[in-house]
Amino acid sequence: MNLVPMADILQDAHKRTYGVGGFNINNMEFLQGIIRGAEELNSPLILQASEGAIRYIGMDYVIKMVEAATDKTSIPVALHLDHGSSFESIMNCIRAGFSSVMIDASKKEFEENIALTKKVVEAAHSVGVSVEAELGTIGGTEDDHTVDEKDAMYTDPDQALEFVERTGVDALAIAIGTAHGVYAGEPELDFERLKTIKKLIDMPVVLHGASGISAEDLNTAVGYGVNKVNVNTDFQQSFTAKIKEVFAEKPELYDPRKYCGPGRDAITEKVKEKIKMLGSNDKAW
Known part of the structure; x- marks a missing residue:
């Protein structure tokens, strides 16, 4: 696979103040739609697979599909594990060929989070793999990962600063008011907290739960130093809405190519929309 470490992509975004999409794949059509959108806008790309998606697709299929998708692409692409829950699952992804991993120990006590993250960083960096970690807890649900709103906690x-210095992570996911999944109301982001954190750690910062965040708020977040923005729910909704639209017009359809194809096209358009919001268009090297 022609993959690059995520750290290479995010360091450029950090230096030039733009955001890169961390776009989740759920099946072949998602992967094709995401790659096509990024290529059309000449944007660097972080393809993400969650543990749930890996179970659904199969590790071998994830690797082979990404290999096929990146074989001839001219844009830099990283393959990233989203919300890795354990050292063992992360090692499995590294052995399989992922160029980046996330260890999410944000539900653990501060010292436990540091200890596990440091262990992952030492192992991953020894083979050139980038590491993202999370500090603070982001509400909502992503696959098996659920945090009740009452348990969500903003990043201190x-x-x-202490976490980054003691672990050596390449990127830090912070909690400033976003949530995974579908928002019940209008999210309010703590931009002052973001500015303070970015100034202190001076490194790539990640925003999870960006589906449903307005273009204005995303632009503001990127301007204040967010360099990676995770999107999954928006793509799932766009894919499903297009398929429903197709069936509403032609309920007799049975060929999956006739409805999955339009669903894939909808993802491509949504990817291009997000890329333009984040400012990564024409940033591929």
């Missing part, structure tokens, strides 16, 4: 800036 001083803890963020």
Whole structure:
């Protein structure tokens, strides 16, 4: 596979103040739609697979599909594990060929989070694989990962600095008011907290739960230093809405190519929309 470490992509975004999409794949059509959109806008790309998606697709299929998708592409692409829950699952992804991993120990106590993250960083960096970690807890549900709103907790800036210094992570996911899944109301992001954290750690910062965030708020977040923005729910909704539209017009359809194809096209358009919001168009090297 022609993959690059995520750290290479995010360091450029950090230096030039733009955001890169961390776009989740759920099946072949998602992968094709995402790659096509990024290529059309000449954008660097972080393809993400969650543990749930890997179970659904199969590790071998994930690797082979990504290999086929990136074989002839001219844009830099990283393959990233989203919300890795254990050292063992992360090692499995590294052995399989992922160029980046996330260890999400944000539900653990601060010292436990540091210890596990540091262990992952030492192992991953020894083979050139990038590491993202999370500090603070982001509400909502992503696959098996659920945090009740009452348990969500914003990232403490001083803890963020200590965490980065003690673990050596390449990127830090912070909690400033976003949530995984579908928002019940209008999210309010704590931009002052973001600015403080970015100034203290001076490194790539990640925003999870960006589906449903307005273009204005995404632009503001990127301007204040967010360099990676995770999107999954928006793509799932676009794919499903297009398929429903196709069936509403032609309920007699039975050929999956006739409805999955339009669904894939809808993902491509949504990817291009997000890329333009984040400012990564024409940033591929």
